[in-house]
Amino acid sequence: MIRQNTVTVDAQHAKVIMKASGNTYPVQFSVKRAADPDQRMELLGTVVDSGQGKVFGWIAKLNEVANSATVKRFPQLEAQADADQEFQVSGYSNGTGAGGTYSCGPLKSAFIPERSKVYLVEFQFIGSRCEQHVYDVTQPDQRISVTSVPAV
Template sequence: MNRTLYLSVICIATTLAAGGCAQRSNGLASNTIQQSEQAGAQPPETSAEDSDKATLIFRANGMPMPVHFWMGPPATSCDNLESVGKVFDSGQHTILPWIARTTEVLNKGLLRTETERKRLVLSGTPVKIRGRSAIQSYSCVPRALVFTPEKGSIYLVEFLFDGKQSCSQQITDITEKNHPRRVMEAPRRSATTRYELADREC
């Protein structure tokens, strides 16, 4: 399967997801908070085994388009951050099951994109996190976030789509499965077709 076909299927899934999101949710804020709480209620098996480290879990939420994450020291320019890899939301909560399965097969098989990525980082050391979604002429880049992870904690880093109009990024502490705690959130930023301009923003 070539890249053109992949992009076509993703665009179709994206259109259907946008319609599904509009019908099933009254707003992104309440929906994403609920999903973050669900993620916190079922923490991943990976934990910060090293007492000097914390766990970061990277996910996308709201649309099936791939999202690329980077991370590194706060002083590092966005162009020089270390790549974490690409993630995507299979759309199981917003689109038809067969479309969600197709999207997952295409993402994992063609672009080696996963539904989540995990990294261990030193606790007590500030880290900058950046996410970007770019496909064909579409691009959305929330403001990069800088925070200091705590020892032994587990954090969910989410790239949030508000349909195809805008996106944001948030970090939630999900160490205590029944008590997820929002750490910080980047302001919502409008998507653009001007890829070069969006790519320079950080």
């Protein structure tokens, strides 16, 4: 199985986790850091909600293995963010599903990460629409909503 990069938190950086929820449609995530010399969005990869916690464990695991091995889609992506500098995440999903074609996004979230924190950017499928939210998940049992700054 192909493994994605993992990131650790340190005194100068934050960790940003990107996930999808609510459907098994693939979601492409791109990021932009304020300090990047090239201010175009950088494509990080594609995530898929494997159904972990919603279907039998072996089905979710099979989904994860099939997605990572064949099309390099993962349950989550991780990125390191500079503390106190704007970090922007764009999520986008489109393709063909059982109900025909669909498209959602790109949805952009921009926020100022704090040092040594862990953030979750979640692309949520809610019925026929989608939303993207940012949460502080430094404490694993807490999900604190993070206020976005206007994306430029």
